[in-house]
Amino acid sequence: MKMLSLPPYLRELQIEIEGHARRYGLDFFDTVFEMVDYQRMNEVASYGGFPVRYPHWRFGMEYDRMAKSFSYGLHKIYELVINNDPCYAYLLEGNSTTEQKMVMAHVYGHCDFFKSNQWFAPTNRKMMDQMANHGARVRRYMDKYGVDEVESFLDVCLSLDNLIDRHSPYVQRAPMTRVVEEEDAAVIEAPKLIAGRSYMERYVNPGDVIEKERQRLEAEQTHLEGKFPVEPVLDVASFLARNAPLKKWQEDVMNIVIAEAYYFAPQGMTKIMNEGWASYWHSIIMTRHSLNDSEIIDFAETHSATMAVSPGGINPYKIGIELFRDIEDRWDRGRFGKEYDECQDLDEKLHWNRHLGLGREKIFQVRRIHNDVTFLDEFLTPEFCWRQKLFTFEYNKKRQGFEIFSKDFKEIKNKLLAQLTNFGQPFIYVEEANYANRGELLLWHRHDSVDLDQRWGRETLSNIYKVWSRPVHLRTLIENKKRLWTHDGKEFRDSPFE
Amino acid sequence: MSILNIQKDHSRFREIVRGKIKQNLRKYITKGELIGRKGKDTVTVPVPQIEIPRFRFGSQQQGGVGQGDGDVGDQVQPGDPEDGEPGKAGKDSGEHGMDVDVNLSDLAAILGEELELPRIQPRGLDKIHTTRERYIGIRSVGPESLRHFRRTYKQALLRQISSGIYNPKDPIIIPVRDDKRYRSWKTESLPHSNAVIIYMMDVSGSMGDEQKEIVRIESFWIDTWLRSQYDGIESRYIIHDAIAREVDRDTFFHTRESGGTMISSAYKLCADMIEKEYPVSEWNIYPFHFSDGDNWSVDDTLECVRILKERVLTQSNLFCYGQVESPYGSGQFIKDLREHFSGEETVITSEIKNKDGIVQSIKDFLGKGR
Numbered sequence: 001m002k003m004l005s006l007p008p009y010l011r012e013l014q015i016e017i018e019g020h021a022r023r024y025g026l027d028f029f030d031t032v033f034e035m036v037d038y039q040r041m042n043e044v045a046s047y048g049g050f051p052v053r054y055p056h057w058r059f060g061m062e063y064d065r066m067a068k069s070f071s072y073g074l075h076k077i078y079e080l081v082i083n084n085d086p087c088y089a090y091l092l093e094g095n096s097t098t099e100q101k102m103v104m105a106h107v108y109g110h111c112d113f114f115k116s117n118q119w120f121a122p123t124n125r126k127m128m129d130q131m132a133n134h135g136a137r138v139r140r141y142m143d144k145y146g147v148d149e150v151e152s153f154l155d156v157c158l159s160l161d162n163l164i165d166r167h168s169p170y171v172q173r174a175p176m177t178r179v180v181e182e183e184d185a186a187v188i189e190a191p192k193l194i195a196g197r198s199y200m201e202r203y204v205n206p207g208d209v210i211e212k213e214r215q216r217l218e219a220e221q222t223h224l225e226g227k228f229p230v231e232p233v234l235d236v237a238s239f240l241a242r243n244a245p246l247k248k249w250q251e252d253v254m255n256i257v258i259a260e261a262y263y264f265a266p267q268g269m270t271k272i273m274n275e276g277w278a279s280y281w282h283s284i285i286m287t288r289h290s291l292n293d294s295e296i297i298d299f300a301e302t303h304s305a306t307m308a309v310s311p312g313g314i315n316p317y318k319i320g321i322e323l324f325r326d327i328e329d330r331w332d333r334g335r336f337g338k339e340y341d342e343c344q345d346l347d348e349k350l351h352w353n354r355h356l357g358l359g360r361e362k363i364f365q366v367r368r369i370h371n372d373v374t375f376l377d378e379f380l381t382p383e384f385c386w387r388q389k390l391f392t393f394e395y396n397k398k399r400q401g402f403e404i405f406s407k408d409f410k411e412i413k414n415k416l417l418a419q420l421t422n423f424g425q426p427f428i429y430v431e432e433a434n435y436a437n438r439g440e441l442l443l444w445h446r447h448d449s450v451d452l453d454q455r456w457g458r459e460t461l462s463n464i465y466k467v468w469s470r471p472v473h474l475r476t477l478i479e480n481k482k483r484l485w486t487h488d489g490k491e492f493r494d495s496p497f498e
Numbered sequence: 499m500s501i502l503n504i505q506k507d508h509s510r511f512r513e514i515v516r517g518k519i520k521q522n523l524r525k526y527i528t529k530g531e532l533i534g535r536k537g538k539d540t541v542t543v544p545v546p547q548i549e550i551p552r553f554r555f556g557s558q559q560q561g562g563v564g565q566g567d568g569d570v571g572d573q574v575q576p577g578d579p580e581d582g583e584p585g586k587a588g589k590d591s592g593e594h595g596m597d598v599d600v601n602l603s604d605l606a607a608i609l610g611e612e613l614e615l616p617r618i619q620p621r622g623l624d625k626i627h628t629t630r631e632r633y634i635g636i637r638s639v640g641p642e643s644l645r646h647f648r649r650t651y652k653q654a655l656l657r658q659i660s661s662g663i664y665n666p667k668d669p670i671i672i673p674v675r676d677d678k679r680y681r682s683w684k685t686e687s688l689p690h691s692n693a694v695i696i697y698m699m700d701v702s703g704s705m706g707d708e709q710k711e712i713v714r715i716e717s718f719w720i721d722t723w724l725r726s727q728y729d730g731i732e733s734r735y736i737i738h739d740a741i742a743r744e745v746d747r748d749t750f751f752h753t754r755e756s757g758g759t760m761i762s763s764a765y766k767l768c769a770d771m772i773e774k775e776y777p778v779s780e781w782n783i784y785p786f787h788f789s790d791g792d793n794w795s796v797d798d799t800l801e802c803v804r805i806l807k808e809r810v811l812t813q814s815n816l817f818c819y820g821q822v823e824s825p826y827g828s829g830q831f832i833k834d835l836r837e838h839f840s841g842e843e844t845v846i847t848s849e850i851k852n853k854d855g856i857v858q859s860i861k862d863f864l865g866k867g868r
Contacts, residue, residue, distance in 0.1 A: 043504040051503065058550060060511030063504050064598075151510075158550045309565040311574040318565070393574045394561040404572045405561065415563050426553050450555045459551030 109278030276320015616867030640680025791829025
């Protein structure tokens with residue numbers, strides 16, 4: 001990638017800010033800043049930070065949208081940073097020096113997070129190269145099989161790129177291909193208790209019981225053998241890539257889309273923490289070191305614009321930074337543990353201070369091991385929700401609009417967690433790859449309180465059909481009734497399900 | 499390199515949008531969806547379903563968490579979810595689509611392709627000219643501001659090599675006076691064609707809102723098409739009941755009178771307008787008339803035919819008459835016209851029963867390529 005050298009005054013600032021960041025113990029890959037104009041910034045942003053990506057019209061759509069909203073003055077991208085080694089970060093030409101400093105400090109927060117947070121550990125740190133590689137492969141397929149053919153298959157793959165198993169990079173999952181057992185493998189035996197003495201054997205393990213158990217296990221085994229996958233598979237996309245009748249290039253394209261989805265997944269899983277952490281550090285580095293007196297107002301304005309709250313949703317920057325500060329304060333003053341929790345005296349709790357000074361250490365630990373879900377689950381407190389004026393809102397049918405529903409801690413926490421689990425995406429599993437013994441695909445939506453949107457579902461099923469090339473079904477709940485959505489390539493059906 | 503990347507993807511996106519618009523063009527026309535979405539050079543087109551479909555939650559049950567002042571029961575407007583689903587369709591809209599700005603000329607091209615409209619051969623092509631300067635040549639004298647760097651460099655390089663003073667180890671090229679090359683221009687004269695569209699509409703009591711809407715939609719598309727065919731387009735508007743007058747565009751579509759109908763009054767005004775302001779040597783003239791066809795008397799109809807024959811048809815590229823069916827039925831006028839002008843190529847009549855008939859009638863009017 002072409003590097004534009006940073007203007008000397010910014011280069012100096014970079015060295016200064018990097019120094020501050022290191023002294024505070026931030027640990028990051030080498031960070032390369034590039035100064036770009038707004039057009040290029042929009043362009044890079046529409047490629048998700050990777051200008052070398054494979055060609056696809058949706059990047060053009062994204063660009064169209066960004067260019068428009070930029071020219072109407074609706075939005076401006078301040079910074080863009082990429083999880084890669086080295087870390088690439090883009091600065092917008094024309095921003096004031098104060099803004100550039102703040103962005104740099106912010107970027108070092110992100111870089112530290114990318115490198116240190118365990119959820120990013122499995123991501124490819126040479127993703128810039130990998131993306132270019134993907135781009136080259138897709139272009140080659142386009143040359144060979146035609147742009148339209150490859151592009152419309154990409155459309156189909158992208159339709160599935162939210163159907164991945166976000167935890168699978170961290171654990172071992174059952175294999176997704178059908179395992180063919182060897183004929184004479186494993187004669188099924190019922191487990192026996194240890195009798196100790198041989199004459200006790202027939203009392204401890206009576207023959208008829210053992211035989212019955214053996215038959216039961218055998219039946220279970222044959223039942224399972226017919227069933228594939230054995231257990232529902234959350235990674236629908238990979239399952240299809242491995243088991244659908246695809247051509248070689250199609251399989252490769254699909255795997256490219258899946259690999260990129262997995263690469264971006266941790267950023268979705270840690271949005272609040274990542275932004276909170278970066279904001280925490282830009283705030284510290286700026287206010288304690290880098291700002292001079294004439295810049296303080298500008299900084300305050302930019303910072304508070306970033307932290308703006310709205311009743312219509314949460315701002316990850318705001319929640320993140322406040323929660324990190326709250327944790328730091330709690331561990332500095334020892335406001336945690338059994339003794340604190342059991343204290344009934346509100347006044348004492350308010351002025352609680354054990355002078356532990358563990359705050360900084362604690363937040364470094366938190367940024368290493370948590371993701372948004374565990375972060376909120378572990379550290380959200382009633383006091384915090386109250387201080388931050390959090391509430392939940394729900395749709396009111398009578399009023400035809402959303403209204404504030406509750407300020408209760410439990411409600412808020414549940415709602416937040418529910419929104420974040422699985423990255424706010426529905427849980428869709430592959431349940432059966434040979435449904436009705438006709439080679440049809442049965443998907444299962446694990447319903448937790450929110451129904452799927454049928455219009456989107458219909459289109460998505462039609463795309464899955466294009467991959468599976470046999471009818472596809474999805475069982476779900478709509479208004480608490482079991483439904484089966486089917487797409488057979490020609491039409492969509494919505495039928496009740498027993 | 500990457501600049502080109504986004505341009506490629508962007509134009510690919512525009513292509514897809516174009517395809518979608520083409521697919522849905524008939525719907526846009528009959529539903530009049532694009533009227534009122536017109537900017538200066540662009541139209542905002544609601545394009546259905548261009549996002550990539552994914553399984554997602556229905557929005558109404560979802561709710562969320564917000565931050566700020568407010569009590570239980572206060573209304574809130576949920577913003578975009580934090581990761582931003584750009585272009586998410588509003589919860590009330592039936593389709594998930596997005597608005598795309600399309601150039602009027604692109605839209606016209608799409609219309610032309612879809613309805614298979616022939617390009618118009620303008621009259622008076624060689625009569626009217628405009629001139630334009632284009633930099634297409636190179637010469638050896640000129641102002642420094644027009645110096646062609648690469649050509650000059652090449653020339654100097656050539657001279658130095660051929661005269662043996664070029665040193666590959668120290669490749670310094672110094673152009674002398676004779677090496678310099680400058681851009682030069684040529685003045686071209688281009689044929690220029692103007693057109694005027696004269697819309698006439700019957701606003702007598704029998705023309706209801708529905709009928710006017712049809713006229714409005716048709717005039718939008720006629721405008722769009724003719725605009726793409728001529729360099730300069732003017733539109734004039736005449737309304738009439740028993741008497742005719744010229745009005746502006748807005749009044750044209752929103753006036754309702756209760757009088758009777760004397761079509762000849764409009765034709766007379768139209769003919770006067772053409773004679774006074776649009777000399778046939780310089781203008782391509784398109785009178786369009788919309789009515790429910792209930793003329794006052796047979797005499798007046800004959801008068802109309804006379805004016806058309808003597809004063810309008812001789813001047814115009816095309817005379818189009820659209821008869822819109824009103825709640826009181828369709829009138830006699832279209833039959834009279836057909837009778838008097840059978841075999842006359844410059845007169846086109848079209849009956850528009852309802853909005854679904856608009857597409858066909860646009861095709862009738864513009865399908866001749868005149």
